[in-house]
Amino acid sequence: MAHIEVKEGVPGIRSLFQFSPETGKPLCELAEVLLRGPSPLSSAERELIAAYVSNRNDCMFCMNSHAAAARFLFDERKQVVDELLKDQTADSLSPKMRALLWIAAKVQGSGKYVTPNDIENARKAGANDTDIHDTVLIAASFSMFNRYVDGLASFTPANEEDYLEMGKRMGQKGYHI
Amino acid sequence: MAHIEVKEGVPGIRSLFQFSPETGKPLCELAEVLLRGPSPLSSAERELIAAYVSNRNDCMFCMNSHAAAARFLFDERKQVVDELLKDQTADSLSPKMRALLWIAAKVQGSGKYVTPNDIENARKAGANDTDIHDTVLIAASFSMFNRYVDGLASFTPANEEDYLEMGKRMGQKGYHI
Numbered sequence: 390m391a392h393i394e395v396k397e398g399v400p401g402i403r404s405l406f407q408f409s410p411e412t413g414k415p416l417c418e419l420a421e422v423l424l425r426g427p428s429p430l431s432s433a434e435r436e437l438i439a440a441y442v443s444n445r446n447d448c449m450f451c452m453n454s455h456a457a458a459a460r461f462l463f464d465e466r467k468q469v470v471d472e473l474l475k476d477q478t479a480d481s482l483s484p485k486m487r488a489l490l491w492i493a494a495k496v497q498g499s500g501k502y503v504t505p506n507d508i509e510n511a512r513k514a515g516a517n518d519t520d521i522h523d524t525v526l527i528a529a530s531f532s533m534f535n536r537y538v539d540g541l542a543s544f545t546p547a548n549e550e551d552y553l554e555m556g557k558r559m560g561q562k563g564y565h566i
Numbered sequence: 567m568a569h570i571e572v573k574e575g576v577p578g579i580r581s582l583f584q585f586s587p588e589t590g591k592p593l594c595e596l597a598e599v600l601l602r603g604p605s606p607l608s609s610a611e612r613e614l615i616a617a618y619v620s621n622r623n624d625c626m627f628c629m630n631s632h633a634a635a636a637r638f639l640f641d642e643r644k645q646v647v648d649e650l651l652k653d654q655t656a657d658s659l660s661p662k663m664r665a666l667l668w669i670a671a672k673v674q675g676s677g678k679y680v681t682p683n684d685i686e687n688a689r690k691a692g693a694n695d696t697d698i699h700d701t702v703l704i705a706a707s708f709s710m711f712n713r714y715v716d717g718l719a720s721f722t723p724a725n726e727e728d729y730l731e732m733g734k735r736m737g738q739k740g741y742h743i
Contacts, residue, residue, distance in 0.1 A: 392698060405699070409696075412596065412600055412703060415595035418591070418595070419589065419593065500714065500715065501716045503569065508569045518585075521570055525717040526589055533710035534706075536676065536706035536709055537677065537703055540677030540702040540706060541702050
């Protein structure tokens with residue numbers, strides 16, 4: 390049961406958006422622009438970073454829902470999502486994505502863990518300033534979303550199947566309150 | 567020097583908002599509604615939670631700027647800010663604020679660290695659902711802001727005096743892009 394009185398059965402962060410629509414609005418807008426707005430990274434790649442950070446934070450709701458969105462968007466390449474979440478790396482990802490995921494993992498621990506060498510490696514693999522910016526902000530924002538969902542113990546559906554429809558909706562329609 | 571090319575000398579998160587105004591907009595709106603919108607917690611108390619979490623994350627820019635805003639807003643009681651940041655607790659704070667800061671410290675580590683007992687203690691000290699919600703979301707969002715600022719190594723003014731004017735502006739005018 391959630392730590393505060395939210396509507397029964399509404400999963401994860403949606404129940405918190407209903408409790409506090411004033412903060413839900415900018416949080417949805419942030420997710421929409423960050424995961425689906427203009428970026429050199431595809432939405433599939435950005436959902437993958439979100440799922441990866443949520444996995445490292447052990448946030449089941451965010452991990453399952455964003456992994457489902459990433460699987461939907463990667464479509465025929467969807468096995469890369471499970472490969473990454475299982476092994477924490479994925480040979481079928483580009484060197485650029487692997488270097489960016491390394492930075493995302495650093496940010497998940499602390500922003501201070503990112504070194505000039507990490508940035509240099511990402512640049513050598515083809516990342517530009519916007520790739521690096523977007524990766525750091527996705528990792529930082531999921532360090533927030535994960536803590537918001539788990540810090541209030543919001544309802545987390547238990548079965549992976551529960552997230553299939555959610556992932557499809559997120560991948561198609563995105564984030565709106 | 568920042569990890570990406572931002573305007574020289576623009577401090578902390580403001581240089582990142584200039585780099586990416588699309589994400590800066592919802593981030594500013596979140597800070598404005600969360601720290602200054604309707605809440606049972608005063609803006610001084612909310613800035614204090616922000617400074618406390620930033621201190622625990624060792625994020626000098628966010629800690630110094632939000633501590634300065636909290637000092638400005640606490641006015642004659644401003645010594646409570648330094649007491650808290652130095653000792654990690656403050657006898658002159660209300661039992662409710664102390665119980666909420668305990669929850670904020672848990673969230674800074676992980677949302678999963680918050681126990682039903684922590685929530686019960688806050689309720690016994692007078693906290694309601696909105697106090698608890700706002701505390702968890704402030705702690706979660708500064709887990710993001712701190713990682714964003716430090717993950718991109720944005721410029722951090724070194725002297726406490728540099729933050730005096732910033733804190734006054736934040737306390738008076740708030741957060742707008």
